[in-house]
Structure formats: structure tokens, C-alpha cells
Amino acid sequence: MVPLSYYLILSAILFACGVTGFLIKRNIITIFMSIELMLNGVNLSFVAFAVRWHNLSGQVFVFFVMVVAAAEAAVGLAIIIAVFRTRETLNIDQVNLLKL
Amino acid sequence: MLHMILFLAFAVLSVAGAVNLLIQRHPISSALSLVVVMGSLAVEYLLLGAEFVAAVQVIVYAGAIMVLFVFVIMLLNAGEEERTHGSRVAWLLGIPGVLALTVIICWALVEHSMAGVAAIGALPGPPADIAELLFHEFLLPFEVTSILVLIAIMGAVVLAARPESVEQTKKES
Structure with a gap:
């Protein structure tokens, strides 16, 4: 028997790691991975609350979050490729102009 | 007891993977530690009885999305991260803010939690029920x-x- 709050704490820690990575990393791909880490943390709390309320809707929402994450990854990585093609860098400190 | 041991083992593994993602400077190393996080989270879902979510987690996240990431890293020939300072506001306000928020959330969950306990495989409903919900409601x-x-x-x-x-x-x- 594990208290459900432990699962929520784990999801909070993973979310915090994602936010920290978003703030301190300078590589645009790693920043994108931090966003995926945050989404994973949120998914864990969805499933934990689904257990708490004995309701399957939580799992359906996790499914939708995953679909949106997949779509976001596809479009985001395409944007990263387009950025790299025009600037030839992945460092976000050097990507500071909307238009070249 | 077994549930607790398995939960703690994979929780430590996933947090270690997340911290390793922050420490590593090469994007490929970060991507591989993210795979570790996703795999151990899939085991946590299995422990809660969410077999469907665990399977989708492995197939979609650890499979499809991470392959996309690794593919783009290799395509762009991304090397080690350059050390630049970035935003000072992020360091001075962001990191302490995130830490404070996490500590407050954890304290609130430990002190005032009404969430109860979960037995192993506590979640009701096989994937067929989820399909029923997904294609009706x-x-x-x-x-x-x-x-x-x-x-x-x-x-x-x-x-x-x-x-x-x-x-x-x-x-x-």
C-alpha cells in the first residue's frame, strides 16, 4: 500500500525538474525535452487522481495529453530544424531575432 | 510492502533520470536519460493498474517521440551545449521560485493529504472500458x-x- 500523495509528490518533483531544465538549459532541443518531462509529471498526477476518484476519465485525459504532446513534438522539432537552417546554431541566446 | 519497494525503486530511478537530464551537457545523453524517466513512469502506471496508459506511454513516448528527438539531434549534428550565462532573472527568481513551490506542494501533500492509499493495481477498468468511454462520452x-x-x-x-x-x-x- 502506497499513499497516493507519494505519487503526487513524485509528479511535482518531475514537474519541478522540467521547469528547472527549461530555465537553465541553453540548447533548444534540451529545453524541448524539459517540456516533455513536465507533461510526463502531469500525466502521473492525472493517473493518481483517477485512482483516488475511481474514475476512468483520468486515463482518457492522459491519452489526450499524449496525442497533443506527439503533435507538439512533431511541429516543434520541425520549427527547430527551420531555425537551425537559417541561424546555424541551437543556442537560444543567439536566437533573438524574429526575422533575419 | 512489495508495492512500496517497487514504487520507491522506480521513483528514485525516474528522479535520477530527470536530474541527469539537467546535468548532462550533450543532447543525446539528455534524450537517453529522458527515456529512462519515461520507462520508469510506465512501471509506476502499471503499479497503479493503468495498463493501457503504461502501454501507450512506452509506445508513444519512449518509442515514437524519443525516436523523433534522437533523429533530430543526429540530423542537426548537435554537439555539446555551449556555456553561456543566459538570463539572470531566471537564476535569481526562477530557480528559488520553483524550489519554494515544490517544497510547499510536497509539504501540503504530506501534512494535509486526503488522497488515501492505493493498493497494487488499484485502478478499476480494463482497456475495453476505456475504449467504451473514449468512443462514447x-x-x-x-x-x-x-x-x-x-x-x-x-x-x-x-x-x-x-x-x-x-x-x-x-x-x-
Whole structure:
């Protein structure tokens, strides 16, 4: 028997790691991975609350979050490729102009 | 007891993977530690009895999305991260803010939690019940996500296409 709050704490820690990575990393791909880490943390709390309320809707929402994450990854990585093609860098400190 | 041991083992593994993602400077190392996080989270879902979510987690996240990431890292030949300072506001306000928020959330969950305990495999409902819910109650959102995925595919193709090839197709048409 594990208290459900432990699962929520784990999801909070993973979310915090994602936010920290978003703030301190300078590589645009790693920043994108931090966003995926945050989404994973949120998914864990969805499933934990689904257990708490004995309701399957939580799992359906996790499914939708995953679909949106997949779509976001596809479009985001395409944007990263387009950025790299025009600037030839992945460092976000050097990507500071909307238009070249 | 077994549940607690398994939960703690994979919780430590996932947090270690997340911290390793922050420490590593090479994007490939970060991507591989993210795979570790996703795999151990899939085991946590299995422990809660969410078999469907665990399977989708492994197939979609650890499989498809991470392959996309590794593929882009290799395509762009991304090397080690350059050490630049970045935003000072992020360091001074962001990191302490995140730490404070996490500590407050954890304290609130430990002190005032009414969430109860979960037995192993506590979640009711096999994947068939989830399908029932998905294709009846959530039918409209499901169809809307299919449109979203279609738009995402087209957007990815348009964004990642080489500028010359786009102009060529314009001339031809």
C-alpha cells in the first residue's frame, strides 16, 4: 500500500525538474525535452487522481495529453530544424531575432 | 510492502533520470536519460493498474517521440551545449521560485493529504472500458484530436521542407 500523495509528490518533483531544465538549459532541443518531462509529471498526477476518484476519465485525459504532446513534438522539432537552417546554431541566446 | 519497494525503486530511478537530464551537457545523453524517466513512469502506471496508459506511454513516448528527438539531434549534428550565462532573472527568481513551490506542494501533500492509499493495481477498468468511454462520452474530443494531428503533420512537413523545394513546387503548379 502506497499513499497516493507519494505519487503526487513524485509528479511535482518531475514537474519541478522540467521547469528547472527549461530555465537553465541553453540548447533548444534540451529545453524541448524539459517540456516533455513536465507533461510526463502531469500525466502521473492525472493517473493518481483517477485512482483516488475511481474514475476512468483520468486515463482518457492522459491519452489526450499524449496525442497533443506527439503533435507538439512533431511541429516543434520541425520549427527547430527551420531555425537551425537559417541561424546555424541551437543556442537560444543567439536566437533573438524574429526575422533575419 | 512489495508495492512500496517497487514504487520507491522506480521513483528514485525516474528522479535520477530527470536530474541527469539537467546535468548532462550533450543532447543525446539528455534524450537517453529522458527515456529512462519515461520507462520508469510506465512501471509506476502499471503499479497503479493503468495498463493501457503504461502501454501507450512506452509506445508513444519512449518509442515514437524519443525516436523523433534522437533523429533530430543526429540530423542537426548537435554537439555539446555551449556555456553561456543566459538570463539572470531566471537564476535569481526562477530557480528559488520553483524550489519554494515544490517544497510547499510536497509539504501540503504530506501534512494535509486526503488522497488515501492505493493498493497494487488499484485502478478499476480494463482497456475495453476505456475504449467504451473514449468512443462514447469523449467522441467529439477524440475527433477533434484527429484533426489536430492532421494539421500537425501538414505543419511539420511545411516547416521542415527546404525553402528551395517549396519555391520549386510553387513554380510547377
